[in-house]
Amino acid sequence: MIILHRLVxxxxxxxxxxxxxxxxxxxxxxxxxxxxxxxxxxxEARAQLRQELGLDEPLLVRYAGWLGALLTxxxxxxxxxRVPVAAELAERxxxxxxxxxxxxxxxxxxxxxxxxxxxxxxxxxxxxVLTALSFALLSTPVFVLGVLLILLFAVTWQVVPATGWxxxxxxxxxxxxxxxxxxxxxxxxxxxxxxRLLRADLxxxxxxxxxxxxxxxxxxPRRILWRHALRPSAISLITAVGLNMGALIGGTVxxxxxxxxxxxxxxxxxxxxxxxxLTVQGGVVLISVGYVLVNFAVDVVYxxxxxxxxxx
Amino acid sequence: xxxxxxxxxxxxxxWIALVLAAAVLADVLPFARYDETLAxxxxxxxxxxxxxxTDGLGRDVLSRVVYGARVSLGVxxxxxxxxxAIGAPLGVLAGYRKRAADAVIMAVNxxxxxxxxxxxxxxxxxxxxxxxxxxxVVLGVLGVPAWTRLIRGATLSFAEREFVLAARxxxxxDRRILWREIMPNVAVPAASYAFIGMAVVVVAEGSLAFxxxxxxxxxxxxxxxxxxxxxxxxxxxxxxxAPSVVMFLTVLSFNLVGDRLRALSDVRQSGLEPVRQAVAVxxxxxxxxxxxxLLQVEDLxxxxxxxxxxxxAVDGVSFTxxxxxxxxxxxESGSGKSMLIRxxxxxxxxxxVARGGHVHLEGDELTAFTPEEMRQVLGRxxxxxFQDPMTALNPVRTIGTQVAEPLRVHLGMGRGQAREEAxxxxxxxxxPDPARMLGRYPHQLSGGMRQRVTIAMALSCGPDVLxxxxxxxxxxxxxxxxxxxxxxxxxxxxxxxxxLVSHDLSVVRQWADEVIVMYAGRVVERGTAADVFxxxxxxxxxxxxxxxxxxxxxxHHRLRVIPGRPPDLAAVPDGCAFRPRCAYAxxxxxxxxxxxxxxxxHLHACWYPTGRTMTENEGADSHGR
Numbered sequence: 049m050i051i052l053h054r055l056v057x058x059x060x061x062x063x064x065x066x067x068x069x070x071x072x073x074x075x076x077x078x079x080x081x082x083x084x085x086x087x088x089x090x091x092e093a094r095a096q097l098r099q100e101l102g103l104d105e106p107l108l109v110r111y112a113g114w115l116g117a118l119l120t121x122x123x124x125x126x127x128x129x130r131v132p133v134a135a136e137l138a139e140r141x142x143x144x145x146x147x148x149x150x151x152x153x154x155x156x157x158x159x160x161x162x163x164x165x166x167x168x169x170x171x172x173x174x175x176x177v178l179t180a181l182s183f184a185l186l187s188t189p190v191f192v193l194g195v196l197l198i199l200l201f202a203v204t205w206q207v208v209p210a211t212g213w214x215x216x217x218x219x220x221x222x223x224x225x226x227x228x229x230x231x232x233x234x235x236x237x238x239x240x241x242x243x244r245l246l247r248a249d250l251x252x253x254x255x256x257x258x259x260x261x262x263x264x265x266x267x268x269p270r271r272i273l274w275r276h277a278l279r280p281s282a283i284s285l286i287t288a289v290g291l292n293m294g295a296l297i298g299g300t301v302x303x304x305x306x307x308x309x310x311x312x313x314x315x316x317x318x319x320x321x322x323x324x325x326l327t328v329q330g331g332v333v334l335i336s337v338g339y340v341l342v343n344f345a346v347d348v349v350y351x352x353x354x355x356x357x358x359x360x
Numbered sequence: 361x362x363x364x365x366x367x368x369x370x371x372x373x374x375w376i377a378l379v380l381a382a383a384v385l386a387d388v389l390p391f392a393r394y395d396e397t398l399a400x401x402x403x404x405x406x407x408x409x410x411x412x413x414t415d416g417l418g419r420d421v422l423s424r425v426v427y428g429a430r431v432s433l434g435v436x437x438x439x440x441x442x443x444x445a446i447g448a449p450l451g452v453l454a455g456y457r458k459r460a461a462d463a464v465i466m467a468v469n470x471x472x473x474x475x476x477x478x479x480x481x482x483x484x485x486x487x488x489x490x491x492x493x494x495x496x497v498v499l500g501v502l503g504v505p506a507w508t509r510l511i512r513g514a515t516l517s518f519a520e521r522e523f524v525l526a527a528r529x530x531x532x533x534d535r536r537i538l539w540r541e542i543m544p545n546v547a548v549p550a551a552s553y554a555f556i557g558m559a560v561v562v563v564a565e566g567s568l569a570f571x572x573x574x575x576x577x578x579x580x581x582x583x584x585x586x587x588x589x590x591x592x593x594x595x596x597x598x599x600x601x602a603p604s605v606v607m608f609l610t611v612l613s614f615n616l617v618g619d620r621l622r623a624l625s626d627v628r629q630s631g632l633e634p635v636r637q638a639v640a641v642x643x644x645x646x647x648x649x650x651x652x653x654l655l656q657v658e659d660l661x662x663x664x665x666x667x668x669x670x671x672x673a674v675d676g677v678s679f680t681x682x683x684x685x686x687x688x689x690x691x692e693s694g695s696g697k698s699m700l701i702r703x704x705x706x707x708x709x710x711x712x713v714a715r716g717g718h719v720h721l722e723g724d725e726l727t728a729f730t731p732e733e734m735r736q737v738l739g740r741x742x743x744x745x746f747q748d749p750m751t752a753l754n755p756v757r758t759i760g761t762q763v764a765e766p767l768r769v770h771l772g773m774g775r776g777q778a779r780e781e782a783x784x785x786x787x788x789x790x791x792p793d794p795a796r797m798l799g800r801y802p803h804q805l806s807g808g809m810r811q812r813v814t815i816a817m818a819l820s821c822g823p824d825v826l827x828x829x830x831x832x833x834x835x836x837x838x839x840x841x842x843x844x845x846x847x848x849x850x851x852x853x854x855x856x857x858x859x860l861v862s863h864d865l866s867v868v869r870q871w872a873d874e875v876i877v878m879y880a881g882r883v884v885e886r887g888t889a890a891d892v893f894x895x896x897x898x899x900x901x902x903x904x905x906x907x908x909x910x911x912x913x914x915x916h917h918r919l920r921v922i923p924g925r926p927p928d929l930a931a932v933p934d935g936c937a938f939r940p941r942c943a944y945a946x947x948x949x950x951x952x953x954x955x956x957x958x959x960x961x962h963l964h965a966c967w968y969p970t971g972r973t974m975t976e977n978e979g980a981d982s983h984g985r
Binding site for chain 1: 470471475476477478479480482483484486487488489559563566567570571572573583586587589590593594597600601604607608611612614615616619702705707734735736737738739740742744746748751752753754755756757765766769770814817818827
């Protein structure tokens with residue numbers, strides 16, 4: 049029942065998101081064909097694009113046709129680069145995905161120990177230092193952090209390259225080196241969010257009767273923390289991991305530009321400046337749909353962690 | 361006010377005011393204009409003439425940062441005002457009107473929140489053109505869902521409050537209620553979020569500007585300055601550092617101010633927060649072990665150290681308990697019963713507590729044990745059952761895992777053996793089909809069944825003493841009796857001792873061998889059940905007995921209650937703590953606290969004990985107001 053409800057909502061959100069992405073072309077001032085092809089295009093190309101975009105038909109009909117093509121993987125062909133948008137996106141996607149996963153790994157890998165350390169000593173010096181640090185990190189825009197990290201690690205100490213990308217298929221070691229700094233930059237903002245959440249939830253869980261009773265049964269603090277307290281406390285964290293994919297995806301656009309990574313975000317920004325609007329549109333659709341699907345997956349995982357929701 | 365907001369708040373406010381003033385007064389400040397090239401030699405570091413140095417074209421970096429603040433703060437304030445202007449009416453409408461309006465607004469909101477905001481802002485600005493108006497409108501509109509949600513939540517919590525309901529019942533017009541009653545209360549959370557929203561917008565505008573998609577050159581923006589500066593990172597790092605630091609401090613300040621304002625409206629943060637302090641040890645009488653006693657508690661004290669002073673939750677309690685007996689502890693809520701149990705078990709928070717006294721279990725002094733040694737006693741020799749079975753079991757672990765855990769940890773059983781033993785334990789507490797029960801989660805069980813599970817867990821390692829803290833209070837009357845009978849039967853089967861905390865005197869009368877009556881953290885009467893119930897000496901005990909309804913009471917009999925309230929444990933009055941509520945109090949009671957005196961094994965702490973023998977039919981009609 050709940051799954052059905054969520055599926056319906058998923059479909060609605062997907063329709064709205066794709067429609068808005070499509071309708072963005074309408075924001076272009078003047079004739080979209082002129083905007084897309086530039087003033088110097090010949091009449092033949094103009095007529096062909098006009099037909100491709102179906103500009104003579106009503107918006108909803110055009111949208112339906114575009115959506116149908118989208119479902120078959122046809123994102124159109126860029127009039128600027130003459131490359132199918134889908135092929136371009138497919139080539140860039142692995143870079144962005146690797147960056148996202150690496151950033152989440154960095155964020156969670158650091159946030160869990162930090163959150164636990166702070167919660168175990170709530171109110172003490174270590175907790176106050178960690179809380180202040182994460183508050184500061186939370187207030188650092190990702191490009192400011194990126195610039196500072198490049199300044200320190202790439203310019204001053206020269207331990208990692210400032211920019212550039214080596215695919216996994218070429219060299220694993222260099223791939224990790226090239227993703228390290230971008231992932232740390234992108235993950236740090238989330239690290240603060242996750243650590244604060246986990247700390248607050250753990251502190252609340254540790255006040256629960258069942259934790260006091262676990263102590264009354266003579267269980268060690270370590271066992272209570274890992275076996276009893278962590279899982280009930282992880283529920284908001286899992287939700288946040290999903291919801292923050294949005295912030296992370298927004299961040300990838302900046303990170304990829306800052307570090308010169310050939311991902312979707314960089315493609316979108318480059319395409320904006322080369323006035324390659326179909327590619328921009330394709331990138332936005334891909335990111336939005338991915339984001340909505342991740343949130344849906346989070347809902348499902350959420351139910352798996354909390355049996356009260358699963359069986360309710 | 362100043363003290364509660366903290367120094368950080370005022371420093372942050374000062375920084376915001378400084379940046380704002382500089383942005384407004386940029387044209388009259390004594391530095392070169394942002395676009396004046398060769399105002400100084402290019403790429404020179406900070407100097408008196410150029411406090412932030414100069415950039416690659418010799419432009420004054422300070423000037424560029426200050427002019428950049430105009431865009432950042434302008435967009436920040438504009439977008440927040442726009443978001444508030446659209447979001448607040450929607451939120452108030454959804455929260456106050458509810459029903460259809462709420463459903464529609466929140467459904468749209470849910471969909472809106474499912475968007476990756478920055479990517480959408482990017483795309484809209486890319487298509488519609490990068491200029492101040494477009495950036496401001498996009499960021500403002502993207503803030504609307506969050507504003508709607510916040511205002512709706514705040515409205516909802518106040519629309520249900522008594523004063524608003526009262527106004528509605530009195531026929532006050534909705535518009536008037538909204539302006540007079542709800543708006544002032546929604547203002548603080550809204551102000552708090554305005555600052556946090558400002559931080560969000562400044563970062564978002566900075567991100568767009570960094571990508572070259574905000575206000576276009578030559579107008580400087582913070583994001584744009586950072587983007588330009590990074591090409592000079594190796595030769596002139598100050599060009600990128602200056603706007604970075606200013607932006608960081610500004611965002612931090614907005615967040616800090618918003619956070620402090622939120623804390624201000626958060627009622628949970630006021631009041632009794634324990635102050636940080638290591639465990640202190642209170643002086644106590646020398647231990648005098650009693651031969652033959654299973655559990656001996658002597659002069660036990662637990663004081664919570666709070667900003668208001670020491671809260672004396674347990675203040676010098678002594679008792680002994682023999683094997684095979686049931687000791688009942690009775691008293692009103694807040695009299696220190698549960699704290700006494702937790703103090704005996706050593707289950708106190710690590711900070712903000714002072715403790716004293718001794719606990720002996722068959723000659724071992726538990727109060728001298730290290731935490732590691734204590735863990736060998738807890739669960740193995742001392743079992744515990746709490747009041748509410750709904751919160752006593754971990755919601756995300758199966759019954760089987762939870763019951764088997766002490767067996768595996770304390771008795772070293774393997775997985776299979778522990779599961780078999782767990783099933784046997786569940787059967788012994790009367791749970792049908794125990795093998796199937798092992799795979800279930802707590803929320804699938806009734807309250808009575810859960811309490812049986814917690815009893816099975818407490819008994820799993822064969823403890824010598826079972827502590828039952830109001831084990832039946834949260835249960836149905838019919839289930840209560842079953843659970844008490846179960847505890848009684850298990851006590852006899854296993855030759856345990858039971859410490860039963862209860863405020864239900866009929867339960868105590870039926871099952872207890874000895875009774876302790878507690879008031880304000882102290883023992884005020886102690887004796888056999890017969891002593892306490894039939895030869896009551898302490899006026900407080902008498903009042904408790906009168907306050908308990910009995911089946912023998914005539915119909916429409918007026919139930920007596922104890923007048924007044926239990927004392928504030930941080931400020932217990934001088935003399936007898938019960939004096940303000942006592943019908944027999946005299947001058948002496950206010951001057952000297954009565955000691956706990958023994959009268960043939962029956963202890964009581966009263967200068968003027970009730971000498972009467974109380975019986976069932978007479979009790980209700982004795983002294984009263």
